[in-house]
Each structure stands twice: as C-alpha cells, then as structure tokens.
Amino acid sequence: MSNSDITISKSFEPSTIEAYWGPEWEKRGYARTTLDPRRPNFAIQLPPPNVTGTLHMGHAFNQTIMDGLARYHRMRGDNTLWVPGMDHAGIATQIIVERQLDAQNQSRQALGQKRFIERVHQWKKESSSTITRQIRRLGASTDWSREYFTMDEGMSRAVIDVFVRLYQQGLIYRGKRLVNWDPELGTAISDLEVVSEEEDGNLWYIRYPLSDGSGYITLATTRPETMLGDVAVMVHPQDERYTALIGKTLTLPLVGRKIPIITDDYVEPKFGTGVVKVTPAHDFNDYKVGKRHGLAQIIVLTSDAKINNNAPVVYRGLDRYDARKRIVSDLAALGLLESIKPHRLVVPRGDRTRSIIEPMLTDQWFVAMSRPAPEGTFHPGQSITQTSLDVVRRGQIKFVPENWTTTYYQWLENIQDWCISRQLWWGHQIPAWYTDDGQVFVAHSEADALAQARAQAYNGELKRDKDVLDTWFSSALVPFSSLGWPKLTLELEHFLPSAVLVTGFDIIFFWVARMVMMTTHFTDKVPFHTVYVHGLVRDAEGQKMSKSRGNTLDPIDIIDGIDLETLVNKRLTGLMNPKQAALIEQKTRETFPSGIPAYGTDALRFTMASIATLGRNVNFDLARCEGYRNFCNKLWNATRFVLLKCEGYDCGIVAYPGDFRSIDTLNFSPADRWLVSLLQRVEVNIEQGFSDYRFDNIASAIYKFIWDEYCDWYIELAKVQLEIGTPTQQRSTRRTLLTVLEIILRLAHPLIPFITEALWQKVAPLIGQYPVGTASGNASIMMQSYPLSASERIDEQAEAWIAELKAIVNACRNLRSQIKLEPATRVRLVAGVNVTRLREFSPYVRALARLSEVEVLEDKAELDKQAFGAPVALVGTIKMALKVEINITTERKRLTQKISHIANELAKCNAKLQNKNFLARAPAAIVDQEQKRLSDFQSMLITLNNQLGRLSS
Incomplete structure (x- = not known):
C-alpha cells in the first residue's frame, strides 16, 4: 500500500467530490431497496414536486431531513425505500404552456385539446428533469428506478380505478353546486387555492323601490354588478325597523323583477343598513339562505366573468367591472344611488393567477366527505372523514410536533364535500360518458361505458366528460398507487404504511389529510405512521422569502456560488416595478458585495439540519453556511493528519486478509479511553435525535464531538502520545485515531454524505473495511452499518481524568491571557502539590498550554515562594503559577x-x-x-x- 493510495489533497474541494460521488452512488444502485422479510422496513415518500418546479430553500430543507432519515435507516440495515415522483400539476402546468403560446401569438383554443396536450407533453419532456437534477445535487439517495409521474400509465390506471369504485360506492357524485371559480383559468378551484386578502373597497348604498309605490328600502353592497341576479332582500327577524315591510315585494332596480322581503338570522343588523340582498348563484352565504328559503338561483355571469343573457340587454357581454361602472352610473341617473362609502373588505384571489374569484353555480363532481361508506368496503357505515379522524385519535398516525394534530382535527371536523373536477385540458380526464338525454355512465373505459349503456337499451353514441380531476386527487393516492396498487405487490406488503412523511404545514389539508382518507378507505392501512411537519424557511431576519422582497436564495447558488452581477440580474428578472427593482438591487449589492461563494452541498445540508427545530419557521443565515464550510474543512484537515500519522505504521489493526499485524499489545491511555467513552454518549444522543426527528440535536452532537473533542482536544493529546509514548502506546493512539475517525464519518454521513464518503474511502482500507483498489459492492460508506452505543465502553474514570486535565489546561490558557502572552511565547509553569496527577498531566499541559516546562513541587512552602508575584490559578487542590519575567x-x-x-x-x-x-x-x-x-x-x-x-x- 503506497502513499498515493491513501493521501488526500491539501484542500477540501466539494465540487469535485460531488461531481464524482453523486452519479457514482446512483450507478452502483446503492439506494435501491431490498425486500428481505427478515429485516425491518423503512419507507418514505418524496412529496412529488410539480413538473413546473425548480428547487427552492424549502426543498433543500425537507430533502436534507428525508435523505438523512433514508441514509440512517439504510445503514441500520432496514429495507429502505425512498420513493421519488413528479406531479403533473394541472393548473400550474396549463398556465405555463398557455403563456408560452401567448408569447407566440397562439392560444390553446386555436390549437385544440389534442394538439394542446401534445404540446404539454413536449414541454414536460424538455423541462421535467430540471428539478430531479437539482434534487440529485443535494445528494438525495432516492431509488430513481422507481420514479413515477402522476400521469404515467400505471398511476393513471389507479386514478381511474379509485374514481370508478368511489362512484359505485355512492361516495362520488355530480351536482350543481356553488364553487370558487377562477375567471382567468375558466375552472373551479379548491377553497385551499383561494387566498383571501383585505383590500380597500366601497359600500354602495342602493334604494330598492317597494312594488306598491309606497317608498323604498336602502341596502348596502360591495358588489353592485351581482344585483342583476338578486332574488330577494332580507332583514333580521327581530329588527323592528323593518317589521312592517316583511312579506312585501320590491322591484329590482334596472331589471324590473319583483322580489320578496324575507327574514333570516344570518343578517347582521349593524352592518350597513341592516338590509342584505340575496343572490344565491353568486355568494356562498346567499346560496345557503336560498336553500333554506327555496329561492331561485339566477346566474348572471359567464365563465370568463362577463354578464350573460339572464341580465338586461344593455349589460350583456360587459366585463364584470365594466358592468359595475355602468350599473352604478345608471342607478345614479335614476336617483337610486344613495351614497358610496369607503370600506375595507376581504377579497378572494386565486393563488395561481391572482384573479378575483367568483362564487359560481356550476355542475361539478364531488367526493362525499360525510356520507357513510357502504357494505363491502373496509369501513362500512362510517364516512371517510370519520375514519381519517379515528386513525389519528387511536395513535395509528402521530404528528410531530404534536400541536399539528389539532389543526388536522379542526379542518376535518368542518370539512365540506370535496370538489374534484376542474375545467382544464391537462390532467386525468374524468372517466364518465354521457348520453344525449343526460344519462351518465362511469367506467374504466369507453367500451365499458358503452356496455353499460347498451344494458340500459341505449344505442346511441356517448360523449366523454371534458373535465379533468383535481391534481390533489391523484396525489392523494400516492402512498399506495406508487407501490403498484391495485396489484398486491411485495412493495405494498413491505412499505405500506411508510414510516414517516416529511412535509410543510401548508399542505396538511391539500395533501396529508387526503392521503389518509384515500389510503385508509382503499387499503385499510394508514399511509404513514408519522407526519413530521417542518416550518417554512425564512431569511436571517425571519422574513418570508419572496421575489417581491428580493430575499430569495437558490440552494444551487449556495452550493456552486454565484457572482454579484448574475445574482442581481437573477433577482430582478420579471420585476415590473422600477422602484421595487432599485431597492432590491441596492439591498443585494449591500448584502452580497462579492456575490455568494461556493459553500458546497455538505455545508448547506449541515446548515439545514442545524436549524431543523420543531418550531413553525426556521431562519436561514448564510453565515451558518460559512461556519459549516469551515467545519467540513476542519474534518478534512483532521483526516489528513490522521492519515499522515497512521499510513505505513503499525496501528494495531488487521488491515486486510493476509496482514497479521499484532493487536494483542495495546495500552490505551486515559485520553484514548475518554474519547471512546464520550463517543458512546454521543451515539446515544444521535440515536435519540433520529427517533425524535430532532435534526438540530443530531447536528449539534456531531459538530461538538468532531470539532471540540476529537479535533481540538484528542488530536492535540494524540500528538503528545505519538511523540513520547512507548511503541505500544503509539500503536494504541493510532488505533484510536483511526477507529474513532471512521466511526465519526459514519455518524455524520446521513447529514454530510459527500465529504464523509470521500474521506471514508481513504480511512476504510487502513482499518480493514475493504482492500484498496477493490470493486467490492460494499465499498461505500453508504453500505456500512450505522454506529450504535456500547454502554460497557463508557469509562467514567477516564472522563473524570480528562475533565481535570482540561480544567488545568484552560486555567493555564487563562493565565496566559491575563498577562497577554503571545501564542509563540513559552514560559515555565510551577504547580503542586498533587504530585502524582500533575506528573501524569505535565506532558499534555506543556504541549496544550504552550509551556517551556512544567515544574511539579511537593513542598507547599516552596510552591508559594515560587508563585510569589506570578499569575496564579487554583484547580481543585492543584495550585499553578506562570513564571514569567514581568515589569513590576x-x-x-x-x-x-x-x-x-x-x-x-x-x-x-x-x-x-x-x-x-x-x-x-x-x-x-x-x-x-x-x-x-x-x-x-x-x-x-x-x-x-x-x-x-x-x-x-
């Protein structure tokens, strides 16, 4: 074995290591799962990123946690499966492709649905690999051979099967209901996709004339255009101002339709005039009132938010806000506009388009959240909502932190039926076919639908429903559809439930709850045992990262580095507001005057792990990356030292078959025993950290042990032992240096995989893990066992010995600091009167405290004399004084x-x-x-x- 086989470069260059080991791990298939029935199982699902996506700090954060868990359990010997996937992201993808078409002066309508879908597939093929390349850059050890796309054939088959079964069970139905409608997209969207924001608006006070000509009643509204669809006005039953008017009719201004005055407890008498218009087809609260009172539902808006033919001719075809201006003007001309007052109101906007959402009465498909499941299902007589609540209440699923359990309960206990249809072209088309007379047949295929129609004596053609399913419908099936369901695969047997879901709190409703619903209903299993909910990654000041704030950070820029001008241009791209752009540019130049240096993946991952507390949000500071880049350098240089001192020497280890160097003659010092003892305690803390999902504690334990104990203390003590020790002591020191370093690398590997792999490749041959130059399938740190504590190796006596030595060394260092000695200046120390202990310590103290000599005195009087006038310290019964010539x-x-x-x-x-x-x-x-x-x-x-x-x- 030659020096060239073992020695490593002088400096740590993360880019070189990452470029080699990332692809190498994947090529060797180390992340591919095993299906050994004798082993425990650990599975984790990668929350499937959108096909439109690029990596952001949230991805870097949760993927650090997920990969840490996957690598840890793989090293523990578990059958480990980390399932990667990609979501087709119906709305987001359609928006992107439509904007591309718009830039080319084209539209999806002009292309037609078939050609538009072909265009989407073409775009997906070109761009979907972007985020997976970025995930690979983070060192994610996913089983890429099992990567899925939610529009793949197998996944689509599962989606159709679930839809058909739910329909047959009476848990999916089609009905005309009021939904959130995005006029820009032309589709219904979920409540969860609506962002409600408080904005400045107005209250228009309008006079509605009584039909008998006896006067009028004044009401206030924030949306005058919807009055065209009014079917009643209502007052509170106990509002004495209007008691005499109840039951009378009004003539709807501009329309001429007679509408009744009704009473309902919903009315707030103190709001406006205490009179409220009722428009059931365009307001969620009015819809409920209309149902209670049996009122008509008159739709006055088209799907693109223009006035339709149910309104007077003069308003038809006008955009909703143009119609508002015209209506207000006409009311004023008729003397029916009493006043306009400023008013703060909550405006619902689509989270994708920022368009103001309209409540719209449309035909949609729904999953019944409260309807009991029929006989023949796993939970007959119980709704899927109730089942989802029960499995958490019984402890089959736990949330970490536990407080998110309450959030989960509150949402499910107040849930409405789930609208699952979307009026898009991109997505899973609903498997429903219609006859000319409106009959519907839900089936796995058109042939099956035709067979059903023929059985009903219908012989005409069928038309398939044009709508597609909500993206979250297919995502809800991922825990079992990604494992081969509806087939009964070995993967389902081993990996359902998965061990843990790592996710942000913002999709507990979108995704987590719906996975619980679908998985329990179709498999009678929970999808996962634990939901680890992490917070949002914010900037160093705790501000949410956003482009408008100019404080976003791209994790790839932190890994690779980015120069200032490129960073500025990147942050300004797409900003239309010149003033905002100027502020962002100034802030960027002040914060990053030299750009962002390349910190490497390991430094970024360790930073993410160190801030992974159980709180809601985490603040990311680049200064931490700098510190953990230094930590990687420290580990690199420590390994170089160990290799330099151990390669070619007898280290008391059988290095590989055929090498029979003796391990019988070893003499471990208190320092050796202390390090091994402390290592056992660190291993206990790290194991607990993984169990509790406290990655901050894991990172802290690893950092302190490597930097403080191994590098700053033990290596310095080892230098003394290698210099003055007997051959047996030197052999023991080298063994300790090597074996503990190798364990350190395995301990740290789940958090910092690249540097630990590169260093382990150099250290492992010296301790007999595998011969240099072999092509062994296990020749990777990924495939080694994870270190576990051995309580019998805890040595409290050695720990006490080191604690006393540290106290003495630190006391000497403090004395040096008091008199401001230069580091290179060596002075004499006199100490007493514990002679035995001091003579054990003196070689170490001399080296670590930079002393020229340690003189141990047995006589207290002589010690006091020698110490007279000198800086003195007392550690227990040991008195110390630095003998240095000073100017009195x-x-x-x-x-x-x-x-x-x-x-x-x-x-x-x-x-x-x-x-x-x-x-x-x-x-x-x-x-x-x-x-x-x-x-x-x-x-x-x-x-x-x-x-x-x-x-x-």
Missing part, C-alpha cells in the same frame, strides 16, 4: 487601573440594588442578574487586590 511597575499600573474599573462597576451595582424603584419595577430575573454581577465584582476585587498586594510586599 507596569503590572502594578495595570492592576490598579483594573481595580479602579471594577470598583466603579461595583458601585453602580450597589446603587441599583439600593434603589427602591428599581427593586419594585425590575423583573426578578434582572434583579438576580444584578446581584450575581455584584458578587462577581466583589470576588474579582479580592483577587486583584491580593495580586497587587503581593507585588507591593
């Missing part, structure tokens, strides 16, 4: 100035604590803090006065 006059001056400063601070503390107002008003914690400061200053004064007194004697 200068030192007296320094001590006098310091005593004066401390005395002033002491006086301030005393004044505060004697101030009755301060004691009465200040929180108890602040008072306690001042009392502690007082005590500390008093102790410091005693020490400083003693030092000054010795110099003055």
